[in-house]
Amino acid sequence: MTDQTPISREDRVEKLKGVGSQRKRVEDARFTQGKGNYVDDIKMPGMLFGDFVRSPYAHARVVSINTEAALKVPGVLAVLTAADLAPLGLHWMPTLAGDKQMVLADGKVLYQGQEVAFVVATDRYAAADGIEAVEVEYSELPVVVDPFKALLPDAPVLREDLEGKMVGAHGPRKHHNHIFTWEQGDKDATEAVLAGADVVAEEMVYYHRTHPCPLEPCGCVASMDKVNGKLTLYGTFQAPHAIRTVVSLISGIEEHNIRVISPDIGGGFGNKVGAYPGYVCSVVASIVTGKPVKWVEDRMDNLMTTAFARDYWMKGKIAATKEGKITGLWCHVTADHGGFDACADPTKFPAGFFNICTGSYDIPVAYLAVDGVYTNKAPGGVAYRCSFRVTEAAYFIERMVEILAIELGMDAAELRRINFIKADQFPYHSALGWEYDSGDYHTAWDKALAAVDYEGLRKEQAERVEAFKRGETRKLLGIGLTHFTEIVGAGPVKNCDILGLGMFDSCEIRIHPTGSAIARLGTISQGQGHATTFAQILASEIGLPADSITVEEGDTDTAPYGLGTYGSRSTPVAGAATAMAGRKIRAKAQMIAAYLLEVHDNDLEWDVDRFVVKGAPERFKTMKEIAFASYNQAIPGLEPGLEAVSYYDPPNMTYPFGAYICVMEIDVDTGVHEIRQFYALDDCGTRINPMIIEGQVHGGLTEALAIAMGQEIAYDEMGNCKTGTLMDFFVPTAWETPHYTTDHTTTPSPHHPIGAKGVGESPNVGGVPAFSNAVHDAFRAFGLRQSHMPHDHWRIWKIANGLGLHG
Amino acid sequence: MGKQHYQITVNGEAKDILAEPRELLIHTLREQLNITGPHVGCETSHCGACTVDIDGRSIKACTVFTAQVAGKEITTVEGLGEPGKLHILQEMFKEHHGLQCGYCTPGMITRAHRLLQEIPNPTEEEVRFGIAGNLCRCTGYQNIVKSILAAAAVMNASQEAAE
Numbered sequence: 001m002t003d004q005t006p007i008s009r010e011d012r013v014e015k016l017k018g019v020g021s022q023r024k025r026v027e028d029a030r031f032t033q034g035k036g037n038y039v040d041d042i043k044m045p046g047m048l049f050g051d052f053v054r055s056p057y058a059h060a061r062v063v064s065i066n067t068e069a070a071l072k073v074p075g076v077l078a079v080l081t082a083a084d085l086a087p088l089g090l091h092w093m094p095t096l097a098g099d100k101q102m103v104l105a106d107g108k109v110l111y112q113g114q115e116v117a118f119v120v121a122t123d124r125y126a127a128a129d130g131i132e133a134v135e136v137e138y139s140e141l142p143v144v145v146d147p148f149k150a151l152l153p154d155a156p157v158l159r160e161d162l163e164g165k166m167v168g169a170h171g172p173r174k175h176h177n178h179i180f181t182w183e184q185g186d187k188d189a190t191e192a193v194l195a196g197a198d199v200v201a202e203e204m205v206y207y208h209r210t211h212p213c214p215l216e217p218c219g220c221v222a223s224m225d226k227v228n229g230k231l232t233l234y235g236t237f238q239a240p241h242a243i244r245t246v247v248s249l250i251s252g253i254e255e256h257n258i259r260v261i262s263p264d265i266g267g268g269f270g271n272k273v274g275a276y277p278g279y280v281c282s283v284v285a286s287i288v289t290g291k292p293v294k295w296v297e298d299r300m301d302n303l304m305t306t307a308f309a310r311d312y313w314m315k316g317k318i319a320a321t322k323e324g325k326i327t328g329l330w331c332h333v334t335a336d337h338g339g340f341d342a343c344a345d346p347t348k349f350p351a352g353f354f355n356i357c358t359g360s361y362d363i364p365v366a367y368l369a370v371d372g373v374y375t376n377k378a379p380g381g382v383a384y385r386c387s388f389r390v391t392e393a394a395y396f397i398e399r400m401v402e403i404l405a406i407e408l409g410m411d412a413a414e415l416r417r418i419n420f421i422k423a424d425q426f427p428y429h430s431a432l433g434w435e436y437d438s439g440d441y442h443t444a445w446d447k448a449l450a451a452v453d454y455e456g457l458r459k460e461q462a463e464r465v466e467a468f469k470r471g472e473t474r475k476l477l478g479i480g481l482t483h484f485t486e487i488v489g490a491g492p493v494k495n496c497d498i499l500g501l502g503m504f505d506s507c508e509i510r511i512h513p514t515g516s517a518i519a520r521l522g523t524i525s526q527g528q529g530h531a532t533t534f535a536q537i538l539a540s541e542i543g544l545p546a547d548s549i550t551v552e553e554g555d556t557d558t559a560p561y562g563l564g565t566y567g568s569r570s571t572p573v574a575g576a577a578t579a580m581a582g583r584k585i586r587a588k589a590q591m592i593a594a595y596l597l598e599v600h601d602n603d604l605e606w607d608v609d610r611f612v613v614k615g616a617p618e619r620f621k622t623m624k625e626i627a628f629a630s631y632n633q634a635i636p637g638l639e640p641g642l643e644a645v646s647y648y649d650p651p652n653m654t655y656p657f658g659a660y661i662c663v664m665e666i667d668v669d670t671g672v673h674e675i676r677q678f679y680a681l682d683d684c685g686t687r688i689n690p691m692i693i694e695g696q697v698h699g700g701l702t703e704a705l706a707i708a709m710g711q712e713i714a715y716d717e718m719g720n721c722k723t724g725t726l727m728d729f730f731v732p733t734a735w736e737t738p739h740y741t742t743d744h745t746t747t748p749s750p751h752h753p754i755g756a757k758g759v760g761e762s763p764n765v766g767g768v769p770a771f772s773n774a775v776h777d778a779f780r781a782f783g784l785r786q787s788h789m790p791h792d793h794w795r796i797w798k799i800a801n802g803l804g805l806h807g
Numbered sequence: 808m809g810k811q812h813y814q815i816t817v818n819g820e821a822k823d824i825l826a827e828p829r830e831l832l833i834h835t836l837r838e839q840l841n842i843t844g845p846h847v848g849c850e851t852s853h854c855g856a857c858t859v860d861i862d863g864r865s866i867k868a869c870t871v872f873t874a875q876v877a878g879k880e881i882t883t884v885e886g887l888g889e890p891g892k893l894h895i896l897q898e899m900f901k902e903h904h905g906l907q908c909g910y911c912t913p914g915m916i917t918r919a920h921r922l923l924q925e926i927p928n929p930t931e932e933e934v935r936f937g938i939a940g941n942l943c944r945c946t947g948y949q950n951i952v953k954s955i956l957a958a959a960a961v962m963n964a965s966q967e968a969a970e
């Protein structure tokens with residue numbers, strides 16, 4: 001077989017559509033025609049629908065549940081309660097954070113919307129009728145929604161199941177509503193620095209509770225085949241293999257008899273990492289009825305019960321010299337985890353990677369303590385498009401730096417500049433224990449400031465303040481600065497695991513005889529375009545066109561084990577596995593080529609898509625030819641075929657960074673804001689597909705806009721969730737969303753096989769402080785130090801009013 | 808609740824539907840007719856994932872009873888292109904990266920299709936306002952707007968060429 005690929009090197013590179021190509025997405029033909037296959041699209045013969053009876057109360061005893069009337073409703077086949085699950089030991093389930101969570105209310109409920117009973121019926125309408133007919137008698141208990149009040153000595157006991165257990169999954173518990181204390185850094189040294197510092201800025205920074213709210217809610221279809229004993233579970237899982245292991249551990253079904261499939265996923269953003277009662281109930285219902293059972297939450301269920309994010313009260317102290325050199329950072333976080341600790345963090349990190357909170361700055365000494373607290377709110381604490389609390393950390397440090405600038409009377413851009421870690425300090429060891437892999441913050445910062453004409457903006461702002469004071473305008477100008485450093489790509493098995501499962505990832509490649517390939521990975525795309533970009537990585541490694549490579553994810557029966565997609569880990573971990581597996585293929589291909597060309601392996605060199613005899617460019621074998629040979633020649637000493645698998649354990653995290661600047665006009669009388677300009681510079685190391693990177697940045701910035709400017713999960717004193725629909729929970733439309741300008745620098749990761757760092761979450765991490773800082777900055781001249789997000793119109797109006805700007 | 812017969816036309820095909828009066832159009836489409844392009848994102852008319860075209864207007868199928876659309880013509884994303892050939896909007900969404908997870912996309916494209924008939928040559932502002940009933944959580948809209956404007960340009964150019 002001879003290969004007809006073009007001869008010119010440039011043409012050959014172009015044809016591969018490898019790393020760096022603006023390759024169009026292979027997913028799109030299906031999605032644009034409505035031919036996606038999301039979980040609610042799955043239909044199986046005889047499939048039933050399950051749905052929940054949910055608690056209207058935030059804290060109450062469940063006195064009785066009467067299912068008699070419900071079972072008479074036409075179409076209703078079963079109603080499960082905790083009493084039905086208890087004999088199977090499934091009325092509680094483990095959480096990813098080492099706590100346990102009720103699957104169905106076991107004697108009491110701890111938050112509004114908690115699952116009380118599971119109604120199984122022939123269709124969703126019958127299930128809804130069944131829910132109406134279930135009678136539950138509750139007796140109300142006192143409610144605590146404030147984490148500080150939850151820690152008062154006489155606060156009501158929320159978790160009676162933990163009574164007397166004063167050691168939790170992460171060490172000692174100080175109080176009946178306390179979950180853990182997590183300490184990092186050097187307390188004494190930090191306090192000594194604070195005591196002797198020229199300047200100490202102190203502030204409470206609150207990052208409110210919000211929700212990832214992907215457009216597709218969570219759901220699953222469980223199908224237990226009683227004849228062969230196999231369970232198939234389709235679902236919106238960001239980590240299908242981990243779900244398989246969890247299901248096996250809690251159900252006792254052997255893992256080889258469980259097949260978990262993540263079909264197309266309509267956005268995840270962290271919402272779809274955890275295990276939810278709906279999954280367990282669907283599995284049980286399928287076992288009980290012998291039929292496939294579908295459960296899909298509605299938007300209200302989604303916002304009220306599955307996976308909130310943030311809710312961190314961050315008290316900070318930052319010390320500096322008179323000249324503005326930061327000398328120390330102190331932080332205490334009160335973390336509101338809701339009724340169960342269901343955070344999705346690596347086991348050894350109960351507050352995720354919040355200890356990246358020294359940010360982009362060279363801070364010699366720091367101390368951090370986090371206290372986790374139970375309240376009568378929904379469980380979760382997921383990483384909403386961020387790598388395990390990195391967004392909270394970035395928001396904290398970027399607010400503290402702004403507040404320090406106020407304290408010092410300095411320009412906030414300059415203050416950042418003099419404190420950045422310098423390019424020659426990498427690899428940099430932070431005071432809270434991380435080793436930053438690479439960065440060049442000064443270059444990025446200068447490029448960003450120049451791009452927006454920072455000095456010009458400051459002049460305009462000063463003139464605006466004067467004009468405002470003279471009564472000539474009612475609009476103020478805010479310049480929101482952020483320089484963030486992320487920590488992504490969890491992570492090295494030596495310190496990163498979830499439920500004991502090391503956070504490596506994997507890729508398995510099979511080359512077909514005609515020179516095309518399939519690659520299977522342990523990750524799962526939720527819109528990131530893995531089918532497109534992983535093929536690009538591979539194309540560059542093995543010299544077969546990306547268009548000839550199928551990427552498959554999400555089926556645990558076929559994909560190698562991996563920990564899934566979240567925390568921007570797909571590119572740093574699975575992307576690395578892909579490159580490494582590709583290199584194994586290439587190594588074998590080299591031996592085959594040497595045999596075919598009758599030379600020694602070492603006499604060959606790799607050139608885009610072929611091995612060439614050194615010094616004899618006309619003598620070569622292309623990958624396509626080699627692929628065929630691997631199936632058709634008996635090569636002494638080599639097995640037939642061309643396959644490889646790589647399980648990649650990253651040596652370190654990757655540390656993407658960026659500089660964002662938001663220019664915002666604020667109407668003092670209405671609190672309405674308008675974003676005049678948003679500039680986002682990202683450095684995510686090697687860029688695999690610039691088009692997809694840009695799309696990720698636009699999307700993440702829009703989520704950040706939502707969070708900073710209006711989106712929240714809010715409760716009243718009774719524990720009623722006030723933001724359970726998209727009427728109250730802010731998701732920006734195209735109308736409110738500004739135009740973004742994207743830019744980049746490229747500082748490859750030194751330890752990643754292709755130097756890539758991951759980008760999906762940067763814009764959320766950096767965007768939130770950029771928007772929030774713009775609001776604060778607009779009012780800096782009038783004395784504003786700190787005002788909590790979200791900055792909706794009413795809250796901005798209140799800032800103006802509080803500062804006496806309404807006359 | 809008793810079921811009743813309703814006649815509707817979906818993507819040019821006459822359909823005889825047997826449904827309870829309370830059945831929502833989105834469920835008739837998705838569950839009875841296997842037309843799964845329109846998605847459910849909220850069930851409260853906010854997200855637009857379920858957008859279909861009914862007698863020349865964009866309608867959110869999650870808040871319409873099938874009984875209300877008896878006798879009407881319904882077009883979904885499945886009815887836009889021709890077999891084997893993408894509609895120009897579909898092509899431009901692919902070209903300009905106007906989608907990521909794809910969940911909002913069928914509703915978005917169906918809405919854009921109607922918008923370009925309402926305003927054949929829209930400004931960016933008109934596009935942003937015109938699709939404000941359709942939420943996207945992934946793209947930040949910038950590339951959606953670009954895709955729709957690009958489709959409008961192509962459609963207008965071929966219109967002119969035809970005249």
Ligand code: FES
Pocket residue numbers: 846847848849850851852853854855856857858867868869870
């Ligand atoms: S599902 Fe119809 S508007 Fe959201």
Ligand code: FES
Pocket residue numbers: 215266267527905906907908909910911912942943944945946
């Ligand atoms: S592409 Fe995911 S919601 Fe729009």
